[in-house]
Amino acid sequence: MIVKTLLAAIVAGLIAGVFMTAAQELRVTPLILHAEEFEGGEPAAEPAAAGHEEHSSLNAVSPLGKLLAFVSPITPAYAHEHEHEEEGGILFGMSRFSGTLLANLVTGAGFSLLLAGISLTIGHRITLANGALWGACGWLAVHMLPALGLPPELPGFPAADLGERQTWWALTVLLSAAGLYLLALRGELVAKVAGLVLIAAPHAYGAPQPLDISSNVPAVLGAEFAVAALATTLAFWIVLGVVSGFINDRVVKAG
Amino acid sequence: MATSNVSSVSLSLSDRLVAGILALMIGGFLVFGAGLANSAVLHDTAHDTRHSYGFPCH
Known part of the structure; x- marks a missing residue:
């Protein structure tokens, strides 16, 4: 029974992951590729300046760098990895698309298991009727609320230290999820106030911000990308919630 | 917990x-691996996925 419950969550996540890949190919990936053209114009930077290396727009673009970028089969997004990591490349030598598909499947199954895990531990089932709400709460906690401090960024955007951002992001997701639970599923007034405080706390503290916000990537692309990323993830979460609910209603219940 | 005859809640506590x-553990592991792990x-x-999910990466 435990295995069946977990399998149901994984299947829902895989379905949502396939859906997400289609949505990304339509709306998000073109913007990433577009931004990489600008990012690719930047010269190889100092690996010592961790966190800021590929984000300075002050350095002149060397013609040699342009020529190399033009000749090289490696896309800029992958190329800049090699500045601070000696190994890179896509797992199993897959194409970029299949890598993205694989990552979406894994991420989808992961988020689906997390959602199911929360549902099981707090004892509120995900059903077809409330699946969209579950999904919307997942999106709020994992994407919308953290995005208030750290908007989805394109390759080549300026950003603060990676460790600080990941810590802030992970803590914000956890606090937002706990806050949403208190706000949505607890009746007491105290719990609702505590939920709001939990949700607001990371924003009152403030997300780590880059010192230098200049970038080669046009701001319009960034704006389009942020909206596209939030819209596709909202669709992903709603599909995930509804499919999870459907599977729970039909399959797990029947067993 | 309002329902009693449906299975995922008819699991014992x-x-x-x-x-x-x-x-939660498996899901956290998968999301961490796909989204946050610091491996080239x-x-x-997962490059495009990480960007479009808004994971903080590079």
Whole structure:
């Protein structure tokens, strides 16, 4: 029974992951590729300046760098990895698309298991009727609320230290999820106030911000990308919630 | 917990908690691996996914 419950969550996540890949190919990936053209114009930077290396727009673009970028089969997004990591490349030598598909499947199954895990531990089932709400709460906690401090960024955007951002992001997701639970599923007034405080706390503290916000990537692309990323993830979460609910209603219940 | 005759809640309380915690652990591991892990191979494979999910990466 435990295995069946977990399998149901994984299947829902895989379905949502396939859906997400289609949505990304339509709306998000073109913007990433577009931004990489600008990012690719930047010269190889100092690996010592961790966190800021590929984000300075002050350095002149060397013609040699342009020529190399033009000749090289490696896309800029992958190329800049090699500045601070000696190994890179896509797992199993897959194409970029299949890598993205694989990552979406894994991420989808992961988020689906997390959602199911929360549902099981707090004892509120995900059903077809409330699946969209579950999904919307997942999106709020994992994407919308953290995005208030750290908007989805394109390759080549300026950003603060990676460790600080990941810590802030992970803590914000956890606090937002706990806050949403208190706000949505607890009746007491105290719990609702505590939920709001939990949700607001990371924003009152403030997300780590880059010192230098200049970038080669046009701001319009960034704006389009942020909206596209939030819209596709909202669709992903709603599909995930509804499919999870459907599977729970039909399959797990029947067993 | 309002329902009693449907299965994922008809799991006993301890089974439900075991399943829930297992799901949280596996799910957290998968999301961490695809989204946050600081490995170049994982990063490059998941590059577009990481960006479009808004994971903080590079």
